[in-house]
Amino acid sequence: MRLRSGRTETTAFNHVxxxxxxxxxxxxxxxxxxxxxxxxxxIAANPFSIPAEPxxxxxxxxxxxxxxxxxxxxxxxxTAGTVIGVLIVGGMGGYALAHLEIRGANIIAFYFxxxxxxxxxxxxxxxxxxxxxxxxxxxxxxxxxxYCATSSPFATYLIxxxxxxxxxxxxxxxxxxxxxxxxxxxxxxLPLSWPGxxxxxxxxxxxxxxxxxxxxxxxxxxxxxxxxTSLRAFQERFTRDWGLTNAASVIMLLPVLILFLLMQxxxxxxxxxxxxxx
Amino acid sequence: xxxxxxxxxxxxxxxRWRNILSNYIFLAPVVALNLIVIVIPSLTxxxxxxxxxxxxxxxxxxxxxxxxxxxxxxxxxxxxxxNVIWTIFFLTIPVFMGxxxxxxxxxxxxxxxxxxxxxxxxxxxxxxxxxxxxRTLLHPRHGIGAWLAKQGIEGFDIRVFGSKHTALYGVAFVxxxxxxxxxxxxxxxxxxxxxxxxxxxxxxEGASRFQRFRHxxxxxxxxxxxFTLLMxxxxxxxxxxxxxxxxxxxxxxxxxxLGTYLYNMSFxxxxxxxxxxxxxxxxxxxxxIVAIFVILRRRGWEI
Numbered sequence: 001m002r003l004r005s006g007r008t009e010t011t012a013f014n015h016v017x018x019x020x021x022x023x024x025x026x027x028x029x030x031x032x033x034x035x036x037x038x039x040x041x042x043i044a045a046n047p048f049s050i051p052a053e054p055x056x057x058x059x060x061x062x063x064x065x066x067x068x069x070x071x072x073x074x075x076x077x078x079t080a081g082t083v084i085g086v087l088i089v090g091g092m093g094g095y096a097l098a099h100l101e102i103r104g105a106n107i108i109a110f111y112f113x114x115x116x117x118x119x120x121x122x123x124x125x126x127x128x129x130x131x132x133x134x135x136x137x138x139x140x141x142x143x144x145x146x147y148c149a150t151s152s153p154f155a156t157y158l159i160x161x162x163x164x165x166x167x168x169x170x171x172x173x174x175x176x177x178x179x180x181x182x183x184x185x186x187x188x189x190l191p192l193s194w195p196g197x198x199x200x201x202x203x204x205x206x207x208x209x210x211x212x213x214x215x216x217x218x219x220x221x222x223x224x225x226x227x228x229t230s231l232r233a234f235q236e237r238f239t240r241d242w243g244l245t246n247a248a249s250v251i252m253l254l255p256v257l258i259l260f261l262l263m264q265x266x267x268x269x270x271x272x273x274x275x276x277x278x
Numbered sequence: 279x280x281x282x283x284x285x286x287x288x289x290x291x292x293x294r295w296r297n298i299l300s301n302y303i304f305l306a307p308v309v310a311l312n313l314i315v316i317v318i319p320s321l322t323x324x325x326x327x328x329x330x331x332x333x334x335x336x337x338x339x340x341x342x343x344x345x346x347x348x349x350x351x352x353x354x355x356x357x358x359x360x361n362v363i364w365t366i367f368f369l370t371i372p373v374f375m376g377x378x379x380x381x382x383x384x385x386x387x388x389x390x391x392x393x394x395x396x397x398x399x400x401x402x403x404x405x406x407x408x409x410x411x412x413r414t415l416l417h418p419r420h421g422i423g424a425w426l427a428k429q430g431i432e433g434f435d436i437r438v439f440g441s442k443h444t445a446l447y448g449v450a451f452v453x454x455x456x457x458x459x460x461x462x463x464x465x466x467x468x469x470x471x472x473x474x475x476x477x478x479x480x481x482x483e484g485a486s487r488f489q490r491f492r493h494x495x496x497x498x499x500x501x502x503x504x505f506t507l508l509m510x511x512x513x514x515x516x517x518x519x520x521x522x523x524x525x526x527x528x529x530x531x532x533x534x535x536l537g538t539y540l541y542n543m544s545f546x547x548x549x550x551x552x553x554x555x556x557x558x559x560x561x562x563x564x565x566x567i568v569a570i571f572v573i574l575r576r577r578g579w580e581i
Contacts, residue, residue: 119516149315210404
């Protein structure tokens, strides 16, 4: 325990249980990595074995047969497009809610809370037909618009929470110097609240990269599919080749894992504080 | 003179209005996006639910017929009961693990960051990857079960996702494996807000580790705890990804939930009107959960 007095308790018990929990969390991921460099026969023989001769070839084959050059490009377009869109829209909204006089701000904040609770199944079917009518099916733009909308309440709220914390004096000083609202936003607020934008961007980007339901519904053309849904198709195509499908999964996971390990504080802060304190 | 003052008032009012109006321009994009993608389609769904429509032909208005059909549809009720089981599963096992993990973490300093990262990693992995990983691990001939059988421990080499007795629980297990670490971090953050003095008093009074957890930690993080329980209930209504990817509701609807039932109904069986009716009931269920939460809060529950 965190004791101010000198008395301390043994933490051995904590470490034993925590270690077991960590094995539970990471063990399966480790096995995925191990299996990704094995043949199906090696996996069948012993899923936990460390391969004597790792078959890194699996990655090259999966990368080529899964058409990763194309799907990664698609995912990058979707992720970048959504992150940029959401930061603009959420940044403007967050600024308005934090620093401008908005009548009915409570209603909007209430919508943002309830809006995230609306089950996607309520609107996905009509949205599909609306998108079909406007020719937005099977387009990256169509998907980006949906992603922007579904992540905008969260993004607006999170960015707002960073902007509220900014000292009012900066804004007042800029106003006295004759800055317009737009100039206050771009010249004062934006440079000061960039950590909020970075955190929001990371979390929205993670969500888009991993997203499945909307992508599988709105993109059917194989050349336009992002990594997530094309990986699904790949798994179904090579259902017997465990080594290959595991390698394909690792390719999708690796960028996320690296980015998460580099910026884990931001990820954890954004996902827990922003997500739960709405 | 009077005229002058009047006009000046007029100018300032107009200026004020323009000023306030221009504030809304900043909010307009986010509001417009939500109207177009979420609000308007949601309302359209209510109208579609009162039609017989395949998505291709002319919709035919049938009033509440879809809802009548729903009441008499055993698979609908089966799916709904699975959503309830799913909710109870997530309200208990991951919450228990999250609380335990966070409480143990709050008691250590060394390696705390390492454990936090380790617990959180499954949460950032995509559903398509997690399901692939567990499909391999739980495969009856390649996975853990088969490996145990070879070591002489029989009985675990079963088709977890292929058997109607285990499919739903198997999928819930995989999804909660991905989710519980998130709760650890949320509860840990809340535990650091609890007054350290309370723990000191409890220790001085000879409270055991479990007693401190029960009587200091849990009451201390109660608002966060209740909020996570609420969010779990809300998130359990549209549960989809893991079920769709691992079993697609099968075998024989043994792991069907409302989300997968609706999805297959609209995009594979082309019963769009009926699917919309299912969607409307899902929204009503969510509304009830939120309403109960709000009422309890008004009645003075500290949540």
